[in-house]
Amino acid sequence: MRKNSPQVPSPDFRGKEEYAWIAVGSIEQIALGQGRCFLIGARQIAIFRLRSGEVYALDAVCPHRGGPLAEGLVGRDTVVCPLHALKFSLKDGRGLDNDFTVRSYPVEMRDGNLFVGLPPRDQS
Numbered sequence: 001m002r003k004n005s006p007q008v009p010s011p012d013f014r015g016k017e018e019y020a021w022i023a024v025g026s027i028e029q030i031a032l033g034q035g036r037c038f039l040i041g042a043r044q045i046a047i048f049r050l051r052s053g054e055v056y057a058l059d060a061v062c063p064h065r066g067g068p069l070a071e072g073l074v075g076r077d078t079v080v081c082p083l084h085a086l087k088f089s090l091k092d093g094r095g096l097d098n099d100f101t102v103r104s105y106p107v108e109m110r111d112g113n114l115f116v117g118l119p120p121r122d123q124s
């Protein structure tokens, strides 16, 4: 593995081989320690590039009142929504100080390019 190349987590996305892998482009589009919103299919998906090199993807719209999660404060493995400061896990989208859950997506790196996996039910 190349030095400083992004590490992609491998959370439990069952049936991942059936996902449609959508190319997003170079990891360099996302500043270290920040998120960026991408339109992927019909979804707004926030992709977060951590300073540790890990990359995560969540729905970009906060389930509380629609805040832009890609603009949230990124921690070691959390994001804080910029509107009302609810905190979510980047690993699985679980609310850490609330009962909401943000949908999470698998991410893969291939030759420096990001791919986000959309589950079969989102492909039509």
Ligand code: FES
Pocket (backbone or CB within 6 Å): 062, 063, 064, 065, 066, 067, 081, 082, 083, 084, 085, 086
């Ligand atoms: S809209 Fe995200 S915390 Fe309220």
